[in-house]
Each structure stands twice: as C-alpha cells, then as structure tokens.
Amino acid sequence: MAELDTSGGGKKGGKIRSKKASTRIDLTAMVDLAFLLITFFIMTTTLAKPKAMDMFMPDKSKPEVQLPVPETRTMTLWLGSNSKIEWFVGKPGGSRPTIDNFGKDGIRKTLVEQNKKIEETHQGPDNFMIVLVKPSDKSTYKDFVNIIDEINIAGIKSYGVVDITPGEVAQLKKDGNY
Amino acid sequence: MDMTAMCDVAFLLLTFFILTAKLRQEDPLHVDVPPSTTVIPLPDDNVATLSVGKGKIFFGIEGTAVREALLDEMGKKYNIPFTAAEKKRFSVIPTFGVPIAQLQQYIALDEEKRKAFPQSGIPVDTTINNELTSWIYEARLVTKSLNNKDLRFAIKGDAREEYPAYKKVVDVLQKQAINKFDLITSLKTK
Numbered sequence: 322m323a324e325l326d327t328s329g330g331g332k333k334g335g336k337i338r339s340k341k342a343s344t345r346i347d348l349t350a351m352v353d354l355a356f357l358l359i360t361f362f363i364m365t366t367t368l369a370k371p372k373a374m375d376m377f378m379p380d381k382s383k384p385e386v387q388l389p390v391p392e393t394r395t396m397t398l399w400l401g402s403n404s405k406i407e408w409f410v411g412k413p414g415g416s417r418p419t420i421d422n423f424g425k426d427g428i429r430k431t432l433v434e435q436n437k438k439i440e441e442t443h444q445g446p447d448n449f450m451i452v453l454v455k456p457s458d459k460s461t462y463k464d465f466v467n468i469i470d471e472i473n474i475a476g477i478k479s480y481g482v483v484d485i486t487p488g489e490v491a492q493l494k495k496d497g498n499y
Numbered sequence: 500m501d502m503t504a505m506c507d508v509a510f511l512l513l514t515f516f517i518l519t520a521k522l523r524q525e526d527p528l529h530v531d532v533p534p535s536t537t538v539i540p541l542p543d544d545n546v547a548t549l550s551v552g553k554g555k556i557f558f559g560i561e562g563t564a565v566r567e568a569l570l571d572e573m574g575k576k577y578n579i580p581f582t583a584a585e586k587k588r589f590s591v592i593p594t595f596g597v598p599i600a601q602l603q604q605y606i607a608l609d610e611e612k613r614k615a616f617p618q619s620g621i622p623v624d625t626t627i628n629n630e631l632t633s634w635i636y637e638a639r640l641v642t643k644s645l646n647n648k649d650l651r652f653a654i655k656g657d658a659r660e661e662y663p664a665y666k667k668v669v670d671v672l673q674k675q676a677i678n679k680f681d682l683i684t685s686l687k688t689k
Binding site: 347348349351352355356358359362363365366371372373374375376377378379380381400456457458459460461462463464465466467469470473474 | 502503506509510512517519533535538539540551655656659662678683684
C-alpha cells in the first residue's frame with residue numbers, strides 16, 4: 322500500500338539512523354476527488370442540454386392548399402380557463418360539447434376512444450381523426466403544450482391549431498370555463 | 500495498490516470535461532417551462548431562443564460571431580452606429596430583452612449591473628415591421644450567410660403564461676413563413 326513510512330529505522334545496534342521516508346504517497350483521496358468532479362461534470366454537461374418538442378403550424382401563406390375536411394372525422398377541442406377542455410365531434414353546434422380534464426382518464430382516454438371510433442366507422446386509407454385545437458385567450462401556455470403532447474401520445478395523425486371564434490368563447494363562458 | 504495510473508486517467512478525463520463543459524448562463528427572464536413526454540434534444544448551434552414570460556419577450560441566439568454580425572445589421576437597419584467594442588461586448592450576451600433604442604445603454608453596463616437593469620422585453624406590435632420581426636429576420640440572414648444553415652427557432656414559454664402571449668410570437672414567426680419551430684419543455688414521464 323502506498324503509505325508514508327513513519328516507523329523509522331528503529332534502534333539497531335544502538336546507532337541512530339536517519340528516518341527513511343518513502344517517496345510513495347497515498348493517492349486514494351486524490352483519485353476519489355477526481356472521480357467525484359468527473360461525475361459532476363458528466364452530469365451537468367449532458368443534462369443541461371435543453372429538450373424541446375417539435376411544433377408545426379399550418380402554412381398561412383398558401384390558403385389555396387387547404388383541403389376540405391369531412392366534418393364527421395373532425396374533433397374540435399376548446400381550451401378554457403383553469404385547464405378545462407370542451408370537445409365535440411362533428412359539426413359545430415350539432416351536439417353539446419363535453420367538458421373534460423387533462424390527465425390519463427380525461428382527455429387522453431377521450432382522444433384514443435374517439436380516434437378508434439372514427440377509424441372503425443370510416444372507410445378508406447384516410448379514415449384517421451383530425452383534431453382541431455382552439456385555445457381561448459384564458460387558457461395557459463401549459464395547457465396548450467399539454468394538449469399537443471396528449472395528441473402526440475394518442476398518435477393522432479393530423480391536428481391543427483386554429484383561432485377560437487367569438488361564438489365559441491360565448492359557449493365557454495356559458496359553461497363557466499372562460 | 501498503485502494509484503498513479505488511475506489518478507492520471509481521472510485527471511485527464513476531468514480536464515477534458517472541464518474544457519468541454521459549457522457554463523450554464525443565467526437567464527435574465529425566469530421562465531418555468533411546462534413538461535411534455537415527447538421531447539427531442541435541441542441542437543447546440545444555429546438556434547435562436549425566444550423566451551416568453553411575464554408578458555415580455557426576450558431574444559437570444561447562439562454563437563459570438565453570429566451575434567456580432569447581427570448587431571451590425573440591426574445597427575444599419577435602425578441607424579444606430581454600434582462601435583466595434585460594443586459589438587464585442589454584445590457578442591457575449593446570451594439573452595436580452597430591451598428595445599433597440601436602449602441597447603447601447605444596456606451593452607455599456609457591466610455584468611452585475613445588467614442583472615438589475617429593468618428589461619422591458621423586445622417590442623412587438625401588430626405591424627409588419629416591429630423590432631422582434633427585424634431581429635428574427637436579420638438573424639436568419641446572418642446565420643444563412645455565416646454558417647450556410649437555416650436558423651431554427653425555439654420558444655421557451657412560461658407555463659403560467661396565457662396563450663395570447665405565445666400566439667403573438669407565433670404570429671411573428673408565421674408572417675415570415677416559419678411554420679416549424681421547437682417548444683422548449685422539460686421531460687415528463689407518461
């Protein structure tokens with residue numbers, strides 16, 4: 322072991338010998354410290370990298386490429402205040418919107434269920450559900466990121482972010498979610 | 500046991516990590532990013548960050564050379580002659596949120612005083628030629644000419660911020676036909 326020799330020469334034959342110091346030093350503590358610092362730097366360099374979510378918006382500059390969307394395949398989501406969601410499938414004004422919450426049993430379940438339902442009831446290769454997200458002025462950025470995230474989790478192929486209309490805001494107000 | 504070799508390796512690695520480590524810079528605008536499950540790592544360069552929080556917008560871009568060239572272009576556009584020393588000082592500011600009229604004053608401060616400087620955010624209004632639009636536009640041009648790469652945009656929004664503040668930034672981006680951008684989030688498990 323790398324230790325300092327402190328025993329000295331002892332007393333052999335009554336002669337006093339000078340102490341013979343070893344040149345080896347105990348490096349254990351130094352190595353410990355070095356590895357601790359390495360660990361620290363590894364952790365901070367890789368974890369500090371910002372993570373991001375990809376976001377695509379429809380191209381506004383080319384209105385002519387907008388395709389007509391069958392209403393029966395469309396699900397509209399309104400984001401209200403206090404992280405409340407109202408949703409309906411089909412034509413606006415057709416059915417009363419359902420009020421929903423974020424979370425596993427809330428909107429995620431709804432998205433998956435509705436997606437399945439629409440895929441079963443429609444024919445052809447284009448039978449996926451189209452989700453329209455309409456965030457109101459009272460919704461927070463967190464809700465917005467959350468809903469895009471839920472859409473990604475549910476594997477919705479097509480979604481868009483659209484401005485909310487005053488009529489829809491009025492409906493949100495009536496339900497106390499604005 | 501002989502520790503010499505181990506110690507050597509440890510310090511070699513340590514030196515390497517210290518040299519490659521990027522100092523985490525303090526954000527002038529404190530932003531609490533929302534969590535999401537689907538994340539991709541953001542690239543290191545050719546990225547401009549738009550921070551949104553407390554109703555203010557801050558602008559930041561990576562790379563000192565890009566920053567210098569950007570300030571030069573902005574000075575030309577707004578008829579503010581920035582000196583070479585000012586450009587040098589500006590090139591180390593990672594994020595800022597002052598109107599261009601106050602920028603010279605802000606650059607002149609030293610680092611400690613900059614923190615106390617009341618930054619009002621980069622002005623944005625509904626017109627086509629607001630300051631944020633110019634910063635974004637010039638940043639894209641500069642990145643293209645210096646690095647021959649398209650500039651990516653990342654939005655760092657505060658979780659509690661109301662949606663219209665975010666919409667304002669997206670509208671500015673969309674007016675320049677930038678329809679793809681990144682939202683900076685923290686990782687969340689499902």
